Amino acid sequence: MSKCRGCGAPVQTTNPGSRGYVRADVLKRREDSFYCERCYNIIHYNRPLPIGAEDLDMREFIAAVAESKALVVNVVDVFDLEGTYVPEINDYFPDNPKLFVANKFDLFLPSVKRGKILAYVRAFFEEKGIDAADALVISARDREDIDALLAAIKSRQTGREAYFFGMTNVGKSTLINALVGRAKKTPGEITVSGYIGTTLDFIEAPLAPDLSLIDMPGIINARQATNYLDYANQKKLVSKKPIRPRVYQLDPGQTLFIAGFGFLKFISGSRSSFVVYAANALPVHRTRLENTGEFYERHRDDILKIPNPAERERLGKFARYDFTFGPEKVDITISGIGFVTLAGAGRVEVYCFEKIKVGIRKAII
Ligand SMILES: Nc1nc2c(ncn2[C@@H]2O[C@H](COP(=O)(O)OP(=O)(O)OP(=O)(O)O)[C@@H](O)[C@H]2O)c(=O)[nH]1
Ligand SMILES: [Mg+2]
Numbered sequence: 001m002s003k004c005r006g007c008g009a010p011v012q013t014t015n016p017g018s019r020g021y022v023r024a025d026v027l028k029r030r031e032d033s034f035y036c037e038r039c040y041n042i043i044h045y046n047r048p049l050p051i052g053a054e055d056l057d058m059r060e061f062i063a064a065v066a067e068s069k070a071l072v073v074n075v076v077d078v079f080d081l082e083g084t085y086v087p088e089i090n091d092y093f094p095d096n097p098k099l100f101v102a103n104k105f106d107l108f109l110p111s112v113k114r115g116k117i118l119a120y121v122r123a124f125f126e127e128k129g130i131d132a133a134d135a136l137v138i139s140a141r142d143r144e145d146i147d148a149l150l151a152a153i154k155s156r157q158t159g160r161e162a163y164f165f166g167m168t169n170v171g172k173s174t175l176i177n178a179l180v181g182r183a184k185k186t187p188g189e190i191t192v193s194g195y196i197g198t199t200l201d202f203i204e205a206p207l208a209p210d211l212s213l214i215d216m217p218g219i220i221n222a223r224q225a226t227n228y229l230d231y232a233n234q235k236k237l238v239s240k241k242p243i244r245p246r247v248y249q250l251d252p253g254q255t256l257f258i259a260g261f262g263f264l265k266f267i268s269g270s271r272s273s274f275v276v277y278a279a280n281a282l283p284v285h286r287t288r289l290e291n292t293g294e295f296y297e298r299h300r301d302d303i304l305k306i307p308n309p310a311e312r313e314r315l316g317k318f319a320r321y322d323f324t325f326g327p328e329k330v331d332i333t334i335s336g337i338g339f340v341t342l343a344g345a346g347r348v349e350v351y352c353f354e355k356i357k358v359g360i361r362k363a364i365i
Contacts, residue, residue: 004039005034007038007198008215042195053198053199056197061202066094070157071159073163074098074101075171077102082357082361083221084224086166099134105142106139120364143182146175150182164176166219167218168220168226170218179207180213195234197217198218199217223355225335225356226238228314229307253266255295256284256285258284259305262351264332264349282306283303283305285304315355316354322349326345327345330360330361333358334357335356337356
């Protein structure tokens with residue numbers, strides 16, 4: 001059966017509102033290689049059609065990969081480890097060799113040392129009971145990293161296929177395109193985007209006679225903010241440029257808003273620094289503690305802007321978390337959005353939509 005070369009969806013010419021649609025006359029002209037209407041719109045207009053990946057049955061994809069016993073390249077987003085690691089990875093693929101790749105290292109400022117992040121990523125996986133002793137920290141943008149990734153794949157492959165697996169938007173397709181580009185000197189053709197659920201089926205990218213990379217749909221994480229946003233805001237949360245840390249020196253009695261997704265109330269402690277690592281497009285705003293509720297009600301749609309009213313509806317209620325910090329630095333992590341590093345000492349109350357996963361960890365930087 002023919003498939004769209006951008007997203008992998010099986011072709012059909014009858015229903016424009018569902019996956020793999022191509023006009024019959026287009027298909028006739030380009031039978032051997034074509035993009036579906038949805039990919040065409042993403043590639044040329046950066047505008048997806050409202051055709052999602054939510055109803056794909058990931059269990060079928062996982063079962064097929066498990067049965068192959070082939071290498072699984074599990075890609076995570078180094079900026080959102082909590083939101084993008086797959087807790088069940090060992091259960092899904094008990095007999096497959098696994099390579100763990102933390103992508104998007106370029107989102108950190110150039111001053112951040114890769115070795116330090118790598119040690120952090122390994123410890124992170126270990127703590128979750130996942131053996132990732134030889135994980136890689138890379139950027140799809142960096143040629144040398146792509147060469148290192150290829151070498152790592154070759155040294156671990158058990159058969160001809162290597163499957164790229166992970167949550168949506170971590171850069172699986174971008175990495176495959178980059179590997180194809182390096183090996184064949186022609187750009188990869190898989191559609192990539194900052195929208196969730198871009199890849200819709202297995203897509204095979206042959207690299208060499210003995211190695212084929214296979215792209216997969218990403219898992220959509222119900223605890224990640226992006227999942228509840230309209231297309232326009234989904235891509236705002238996916239950064240392409242390095243994330244500019246935003247530093248606030250706060251005294252107890254102040255509140256810091258992370259757009260309209262939530263806020264940190266600094267209840268007690270000593271003057272501390274709060275450094276926000278989140279997409280540059282997200283507004284961050286400081287107010288006084290006693291004004292928090294009123295500020296939120298009044299400014300969620302002008303100053304704070306995201307999420308919009310329909311998105312808030314989907315995100316549901318706020319949940320509250322109590323954290324103490326200091327003297328060690330910690331990160332408050334907000335899945336799909338980023339993290340806030342707290343340096344100093346004190347107690348914070350964090351409020352965030354309950355569907356978004358919030359946690360605390362030792363600081364990554
Ligand atoms: N800054 C940065 N952005 C990246 C990198 N890799 C991918 N991206 C961006 O991340 C977004 C998602 O990339 P995709 O390759 O479509 O992600 P995917 O994992 O294939 O997503 P699904 O197909 O939905 O599972 C795109 O906007 C990419 O440009 C990277 O190394 N650095
Ligand atoms: Mg993809």
